Amino acid sequence: MTTTLESLDALASGFTIANVTPFGAPPGQFVVQLVPPGVRKGAPLEVDVTTVVSQLTDADVDLNFIAKNVRFDDFAPPTADAAGNVDGGTIIGGSPIADPEILPVATTFTSLVDPFTEGDVTKAGVPGLIGLLAGTFQLPLDVTETTTVGVTVQVQWRIRDEHGNPVADAEWVTETASPMQGTGDPPLLAGEDAVAALELTLSAAFGELTLPPEPPRPRTVSAAIRLSAGTISTGWVDVPPLTLTVQLIPVPTVLLLFMHKDFKGRVLLVVPANSPIGDPPEVPLKAALDDVKDALDALGTVAGVATFFVGHLQAVKDALDNAPAVIFGKTNSESNLNDIDLESHWFPLQNDTEAEDELSSVIMIGPPRRKVEAFNKRNFETGEGQMDVVVGGELMVLGADLHTSAPATDPPGRIAVPHAPSGSRWHTFWWGDITGFGDELSSFRFG
Numbered sequence: 001m002t003t004t005l006e007s008l009d010a011l012a013s014g015f016t017i018a019n020v021t022p023f024g025a026p027p028g029q030f031v032v033q034l035v036p037p038g039v040r041k042g043a044p045l046e047v048d049v050t051t052v053v054s055q056l057t058d059a060d061v062d063l064n065f066i067a068k069n070v071r072f073d074d075f076a077p078p079t080a081d082a083a084g085n086v087d088g089g090t091i092i093g094g095s096p097i098a099d100p101e102i103l104p105v106a107t108t109f110t111s112l113v114d115p116f117t118e119g120d121v122t123k124a125g126v127p128g129l130i131g132l133l134a135g136t137f138q139l140p141l142d143v144t145e146t147t148t149v150g151v152t153v154q155v156q157w158r159i160r161d162e163h164g165n166p167v168a169d170a171e172w173v174t175e176t177a178s179p180m181q182g183t184g185d186p187p188l189l190a191g192e193d194a195v196a197a198l199e200l201t202l203s204a205a206f207g208e209l210t211l212p213p214e215p216p217r218p219r220t221v222s223a224a225i226r227l228s229a230g231t232i233s234t235g236w237v238d239v240p241p242l243t244l245t246v247q248l249i250p251v252p253t254v255l256l257l258f259m260h261k262d263f264k265g266r267v268l269l270v271v272p273a274n275s276p277i278g279d280p281p282e283v284p285l286k287a288a289l290d291d292v293k294d295a296l297d298a299l300g301t302v303a304g305v306a307t308f309f310v311g312h313l314q315a316v317k318d319a320l321d322n323a324p325a326v327i328f329g330k331t332n333s334e335s336n337l338n339d340i341d342l343e344s345h346w347f348p349l350q351n352d353t354e355a356e357d358e359l360s361s362v363i364m365i366g367p368p369r370r371k372v373e374a375f376n377k378r379n380f381e382t383g384e385g386q387m388d389v390v391v392g393g394e395l396m397v398l399g400a401d402l403h404t405s406a407p408a409t410d411p412p413g414r415i416a417v418p419h420a421p422s423g424s425r426w427h428t429f430w431w432g433d434i435t436g437f438g439d440e441l442s443s444f445r446f447g
Contacts, residue, residue, distance in 0.1 A: 004149065004232040007047035011036065011151065012227050012234050017242040020197060027299055028204060030244055031175070032221050033197040034155060045151040045195070047229060050144055057141040153194040154226045156236075157186045161205075162217050169304055169393065170219075171201040194225075202246050203304040204295070206367040206395065209250040209288055210274045219244045249295045251395055252277060252288045253366035253446065256319070257359040259342060261401045261438070263319040266342045268355050270329040272446050279328045282320055289313055289365070292395070308394035308411060309365075316363060316396070327355070333445030336378045360438040364389045364397040364414075374444040376421060376434055381443075384434050385421035388447070390414055403438030 014037030021031045036045055159170045166185060173181040174189065175197040186198070205217030222241035227234045253272050259265030269285070271277045277284045296303040296310050303310075320326065327342055334340065337356035344353075356378075364372060370391045376384035387407065389397055397414040399407045407415045421440065424433045434440055 002050045008227045012237040030200045149229045154190045155194040156224045160220045173199040204247045209252040251367045256363040258361040266325045267323045305393040362399040366391045371447045376440040378442045382419040384423045386419040388416045404436045
């Protein structure tokens with residue numbers, strides 16, 4: 001016997017996720033679908049349920065009447081109160097029997113069973129008949145019945161990156177007569193939407209331009225399903241995940257700190273220690289940035305918010321071209337910006353211009369979630385203030401004015417201030433309070 005729940009569980013365990021993306025689909029666009037086991041496309045989803053019932057069933061036997069004449073040693077006549085029952089009748093042999101007319105009790109037997117067949121008088125006894133009757137009768141038997149029932153499906157899709165995090169900008173559309181669409185993980189889908197193909201548009205994966213290069217970034221599509229037949233439902237069953245590979249675009253991590261507001265003046269250009277960009281940085285940096293732009297242009301609309309990078313790239317190049325000087329650094333951190341000269345003076349008594357307390361605007365380029373922590377004190381101390389520049393999906397952050405306690409950025413909200421500016425110090429010609437980050441930074445580190 002197979003119960004409804006057992007049949008549903010067996011069916012659920014055979015589901016898979018198939019990549020049915022048509023040939024020649026644009027980069028980043030995929031079509032996936034739930035595939036039930038052994039079901040042709042478009043066929044109804046059903047399970048067979050077997051039950052055991054008890055019912056009256058004919059039991060066939062041979063119908064025969066077998067008779068034999070025999071002799072009994074006595075045969076008492078029925079009495080009035082016997083209601084037609086005949087007592088006695090021990091079998092002593094077969095026929096023929098003696099003629100009862102010559103027996104002492106002939107008168108009695110003659111009146112009951114006369115006439116008799118003449119037989120051997122030496123074989124005494126009472127004539128009689130034995131028989132066997134066979135036929136057909138009914139018995140209660142257990143019978144197995146099979147019923148086919150329809151099945152409905154519920155599905156919860158999940159789209160994850162290589163770290164198991166939800167892909168918030170993943171776009172999806174159901175291939176149904178009345179399509180549903182959205183971003184992120186689709187809601188709980190049921191009925192036609194649950195078993196329909198799901199069109200996915202996944203943004204390119206952005207890695208960091210490093211030596212050695214980073215490996216490709218997978219995207220994982222998985223699903224939990226629940227099957228129902230009538231009032232019976234399974235629990236949530238996980239379907240084995242499907243891995244999709246999206247294009248990896250390596251983005252150089254670059255920190256540009258300018259002496260003046262609005263990205264003007266001398267610039268301190270810093271890349272991490274594992275960056276392939278070397279000194280002088282302008283040519284390899286521009287080439288790397290152009291590679292990113294070309295890759296985004298090829299993706300078209302799939303590039304998503306990274307089109308911000310394309311729109312502002314020329315402004316970055318112009319800022320580099322217009323800078324009086326580019327001071328290059330290749331390091332993961334700098335604990336004392338006073339060790340870096342932005343400008344050297346030929347006059348012996350004139351102080352060189354160090355980077356400490358001289359930086360007023362910032363451009364940060366890198367893959368999503370790349371950041372730099374900048375401190376108003378040396379050695380990464382937070383006592384006089386800390387700001388974190390965090391890159392999002394736009395691949396670039398521009399902060400044109402750091403002379404405030406909460407610097408604005410383009411795109412908005414990309415500078416966080418975990419520790420507000422505080423304290424006071426000697427500035428070039430006066431002692432004053434520390435109220436912002438412009439002309440105050442003393443150390444930084446990539447994160």
